[in-house]
Amino acid sequence: MxxxxxxxxxxxxxxxxxxxxxxxxxxxxxxxxxxxxxxxxxxxxxxxxxxxxxxxxxxxxxxxxxxxxxxxxxxxxxDAYDVAPGAPFVEVQNLPDETLPFLLPSRFCEADRFTQLSASLVGGCNPGYDQCMAIVDYIKRTVIYTPGQGQEIISACEVNGRNQGVCRDMAHLGIACCRALSIPARLVVGYLDQLEPMDLHAWFEAYVGGRWYTFDPTQNNPNGGRVAIAYGRDAADVAxxxxxxxxxxxxxxxxxxxxxxxxxx
The missing domain is CATH 2.60.40.2250 (Immunoglobulin-like)
Known part of the structure; x- marks a missing residue:
């Protein structure tokens, strides 16, 4: 489109x-x-x-x-982002060099503090894309999306302790959980068609099956109409x-x- x-x-x-x-x-x-x-x-x-x-x-x-x-x-x-159930986990030794920074804990994505939670969320899932979807499902169940109410940037640990967050906060939590499973994940900031209320939007991408895939805990469908402006480890990189x-x-x-x-x- x-x-x-x-x-x-x-x-x-x-x-x-x-x-x-x-x-x-x-x-x-x-x-x-x-x-x-x-x-x-x-x-x-x-x-x-x-x-x-x-x-x-x-x-x-x-x-x-x-x-x-x-x-x-x-x-x-x-007009819709790609989905790939079953796309496999890529072992760290086989990852492209440019994905490696997105494996590490960062200022707002404390991946080292989500090892146990992430493991508990993905039990029984095929390693890779299906694990990322289990993480997104967890965020949707536990964090209420409250657009327009997130002036303060909060970390994955902070949003996991609350019951609400903006798109950026929910993406931080998804990124931290993916990285805890050795899945590279990065924050994306840009535009989203038909977003209500209209504003800048944030989501995350995870590297599985040999490429980056889009995940957005704020949406119920694989909505396209996305314009990516900036990529980074977390919100500190993409202001x-x-x-x-x-x-x-x-x-x-x-x-x-x-x-x-x-x-x-």
Whole structure:
């Protein structure tokens, strides 16, 4: 399917402030960027680089006063994500090098503290994809999805001790449990078509059967219409903006996702 996706961020900047932005999706096997726009007002002369996870990042210094960033993209994406019951576990010694960082505990995904819980959840499951689905089922049973109520970033251990969380929190828990089983797992931030309420969205991917597969504990169906903006070990790696120095007030963050019947002309 074709989507038009846009984001608009507006800040009140007190003094010149360095920013790192992560707002540009890149073309890949699951998405193709046809056209995009990236406008800053006033212009801050950004410099772009690629981080260790392959994300497109923009480095800039925002001037004092009102500062806005507006992005839009016309993009082709899958209308449903792939599912693969029975896809096998890949032994660690056979994993691609680039998946290895996603096996380790990280700031918000304390995989070393989920060994016993994860083992208890997957008893009787075939190693690999089926184990990941058992983890997703556990999250759906025990954590109530509460969109729009997660300003504070919490870790997998914290969300496992609560009965509610936002998409990012639920993904953190899934990632930690997968890693505890030696399944590489990574956080994805992006857009999701028909999300209610509309906002940025987070889910996770796990590496089984020789490739990455999508898992989303907030959804009941393999919903497509996903635009991946950034990948990382957890939320610390995939912030759409990071500012340094004196705090900056975020005045607004608006997201739009619309279906298009045909490629942009």
């Amino acid at each position: 074709w989507l038009y996706a846009a984001s608009s961020l507006e800040f009140n900047v007190v003094v010149e402030t360095p920013f790192l932005m992560m707002l540009r999706p890149r073309s890949g096997t699951q998405q193709w960027v046809s056209r995009e726009q990236y406008v800053m007002s006033p212009n801050a002369s950004p410099v772009e680089f690629t981080d260790p996870f392959g994300n497109l990042c923009q480095r800039l210094v925002a001037p004092p006063g009102r500062f806005s960033v507006r992005t839009s993209v016309d993009i082709e994406v899958a 759409v903006y990071t500012q340094f120095g004196e705090p900056v007030e975020l005045l607004s963050l608006d997201v739009t996702v619309e279906r298009r019947s045909a490629p942009p002309s």
